[in-house]
Amino acid sequence: xxxxxxxxxxxxxxxxxxxxxxxxxxxxxxxxxxxxxxxxxxxxxxxxxxxxxxxxxxxxxxxxxxxxxxxxxxxxxxxxxxxxxxxxxxxxxxxxxxxxxxxxxxxxxxxxxxxxxxxxxxxxxxxxxxxxxxxxxxxxxxxxxxxxxxxxxxxxxxxxxxxxxxxxxxxxxxxxxxxxxxxxxxxxxxxxxxxxxxxxxxxxxxxxxxxxxxxxxxxxxxxxxxxxxxxxxxxxxxxxxxxxxxxxxxxxxxxxxxxxxxxxxxxxxxxxxxxxxxxxxxxxxxxxxxxxxxxxxxxxxxxxxxxxxxxxxxxxxxxxxxxxxxxxxxxxxxxxxxxxxxxxxxxxxxxxxxxxxxxxxxxxxxxxxxxxxxxxxxxxxxxxxxxxxxxxxxxxxxxxxxxxx
Numbered sequence: 001x002x003x004x005x006x007x008x009x010x011x012x013x014x015x016x017x018x019x020x021x022x023x024x025x026x027x028x029x030x031x032x033x034x035x036x037x038x039x040x041x042x043x044x045x046x047x048x049x050x051x052x053x054x055x056x057x058x059x060x061x062x063x064x065x066x067x068x069x070x071x072x073x074x075x076x077x078x079x080x081x082x083x084x085x086x087x088x089x090x091x092x093x094x095x096x097x098x099x100x101x102x103x104x105x106x107x108x109x110x111x112x113x114x115x116x117x118x119x120x121x122x123x124x125x126x127x128x129x130x131x132x133x134x135x136x137x138x139x140x141x142x143x144x145x146x147x148x149x150x151x152x153x154x155x156x157x158x159x160x161x162x163x164x165x166x167x168x169x170x171x172x173x174x175x176x177x178x179x180x181x182x183x184x185x186x187x188x189x190x191x192x193x194x195x196x197x198x199x200x201x202x203x204x205x206x207x208x209x210x211x212x213x214x215x216x217x218x219x220x221x222x223x224x225x226x227x228x229x230x231x232x233x234x235x236x237x238x239x240x241x242x243x244x245x246x247x248x249x250x251x252x253x254x255x256x257x258x259x260x261x262x263x264x265x266x267x268x269x270x271x272x273x274x275x276x277x278x279x280x281x282x283x284x285x286x287x288x289x290x291x292x293x294x295x296x297x298x299x300x301x302x303x304x305x306x307x308x309x310x311x312x313x314x315x316x317x318x319x320x321x322x323x324x325x326x327x328x329x330x331x332x333x334x335x336x337x338x339x340x341x342x343x344x345x346x347x348x349x350x351x352x353x354x355x356x357x358x359x360x361x362x363x364x365x366x367x368x369x370x371x372x373x374x375x376x377x378x379x380x381x382x383x384x385x386x387x388x389x390x391x392x393x394x395x396x397x398x399x400x401x402x403x404x405x
Contacts, residue, residue: 008300010385018296018386029391032357033305034173034201034334034382037227042288047229050281063280070280073287077234080226080290080298081199081218082209087242089235089273090283094200095122097219097235100273101196102126103249104217104241105165109135114163116141116149116179117368118172120198127167139163140368147328151183158191165194170208171201174366174378176309176331178206185214194241200224200233204293205302205333205384216241222282225305225333225384228289232282237270247272301385305333308383308392315396321403325373336361336378339403344377350402351379356395358382 019025024038053062063070074085091097107113113127117140130136139161142153154166166188170181181197188195196217199208204225210218218236222228237246247255247266255272256264266272293301312335316322321340339347344360351358359380363370370376381395 008297008303010300010304015386015388021292022386025386027355029356029387029394031381031383031387031391031395032359033205033225033227033384033387034380035359036223036230037204037225037384038386039227039229039285039289040292042292043228043285046288047281047285050284054281059280066280066284069287070283073283073290076287076290076294079294080203080208081220081236082211083236086269087210087237087239089237089270090278090286091219091233091235091274092231092279093223093233094198094219094221095233097221097233097273098123098196098198098217099126100235100248101217101219101237102130102165102167104246104273105194107134107136107164110137112137112139112161112163114139114141114154114157114161114166114193116168117143118149118169118175118177118179118366119167120169120173120200121365123167123169123198136164137161144329148177148179148330149184151180151187154184155187155191158187158193163193165196167196167198169198169200171199171206171332171334172366172369173201173334174361174369174380175328175336176313176326176334177328178202178330178332180330181215182212185212189214201334202332204298205305207298207302210236210238216246222286222289225382226286226289226293227384229282229285231279232286234286235270235273237273242268242270242272252276296385302333304385305383305387306331308387308389309333309335309381311389312381312383312392312396315392316399319396319400319403322399323375325375325378333383335381337381337399338373338375338378339399341405342379342402344379347379347399347402351395351398354398356398358395 021040022038030038127138144150195215197215200221203220216238221233223230254274254276256266316337323338325336348360361378361380
């Protein structure tokens with residue numbers, strides 16, 4: 001039996017296999033994949049195997065013994081985004097990766113960072129900290145009438161401001177909006193302006209190719225739609241950035257050689273953005289998550305997840321007291337809705353009591369976007385390819401029941 005109406009076939013056998021590989025499906029209706037997805041079984045298996053190896057022979061020795069497996073993680077993560085292993089740095093998470101990229105620029109008073117009105121909170125806080133400490137100007141491009149950043153506004157802002165950096169979040173955490181990052185990459189490349197993309201919410205649910213994005217940096221976490229472990233992420237660094245001599249402000253012995261008492265030399269590849277201390281169990285889990293995603297197929301799994309999200313929006317739109325907040329020409333597998341009479345964290349707690357995992361988006365997570373939508377908070381529903389329509393129905397029915405109280 002075929003279960004989706006999109007262009008890429010997904011069968012009930014596929015869904016059965018994916019769910020069998022996901023033990024958490026047996027006990028939870030997990031619709032919080034934009035927060036932290038349920039990992040497929042190979043991910044914790046790989047991590048536990050490495051931890052056991054550390055237990056048996058020691059941490060340094062285990063890393064040496066697993067060197068080939070660890071390197072394969074870099075290779076397979078690179079395959080996910082069209083990159084070579086030498087262009088990848090393993091980090092603790094996407095926010096750390098993003099901050100490391102920012103720190104590579106010697107911002108001066110009066111320099112401009114061009115960003116958008118619908119961005120991730122931690123990135124905006126980084127910009128505002130640079131503004132407060134170093135006098136950097138933060139400029140936000142205007143949105144298009146239909147939602148999402150207007151590429152023409154970015155082009156005009158680059159012409160007027162000549163920013164030191166353009167930084168964009170591919171998919172904001174507070175809505176299903178997909179920003180036109182490829183179009184923005186073309187504009188940045190034409191203007192020869194460095195380009196940083198936060199792909200934390202997109203890798204694992206949307207095709208991402210750094211060659212097509214033409215970005216200099218791309219920050220990603222493992223735990224979301226990629227279905228990897230918590231506490232691990234990665235940073236893509238382009239050859240252009242490496243050859244241009246960019247390196248993080250706080251570099252350590254992993255990323256540089258101490259060549260003389262008063263001098264050092266960054267290593268040639270993206271490892272210059274890594275810390276010497278790495279969570280190698282997490283690295284092996286990240287590699288397994290990448291391989292599993294490649295086996296499923298990013299386009300196939302992503303289309304399945306997006307179809308479930310579209311179905312959730314359709315159902316929520318007719319529930320009394322519920323207002324769907326997502327807007328934009330392209331939406332992904334993140335659904336946000338305001339429920340009258342409910343503060344989202346309380347609603348999320350009540351759903352969790354019923355075995356349904358969702359998340360809350362608050363105004364302070366996206367001050368500009370949520371203020372424009374006149375929403376104080378929203379429940380966030382984020383299905384993945386292993387979820388079912390019945391699970392979406394269960395969540396929407398529960399929200400409908402609670403909304404009536």
